[in-house]
Amino acid sequence: MDNSTLNNSTREFVWKINKTPKMKANTPKKEESSVKTLVEKQFQTLSTILFDKIHLLExxxxxxxxxxTYLEQQLMQAPSQSQSEEFAYEPWYL
Structure with missing residues (x-):
């Protein structure tokens, strides 16, 4: 094939279209920031839930x-049952 028979106009045309590629380098950064925002929001939500649960447990x-303490006080004030048990083992009862 001869170079003169090739249609170079198409190549030049394609080259002219793609002369300056339109790369979107900022798009991943925006996605990262949105992911970061989502993670921060989720973290805040979970932290709030956790602190609420901790407060309830406290x-x-x-x-x-x-x-x-109330039951301990009642136990100390209650009459001793050991007195009635001691009464059962007194010599006159046997």
């Missing part, structure tokens, strides 16, 4: 401690 612990 309140439950306080309530249980109060009940425990």
């Amino acid at each position: 309140n439950e612990i306080k309530t249980i401690k109060q009940q425990n």
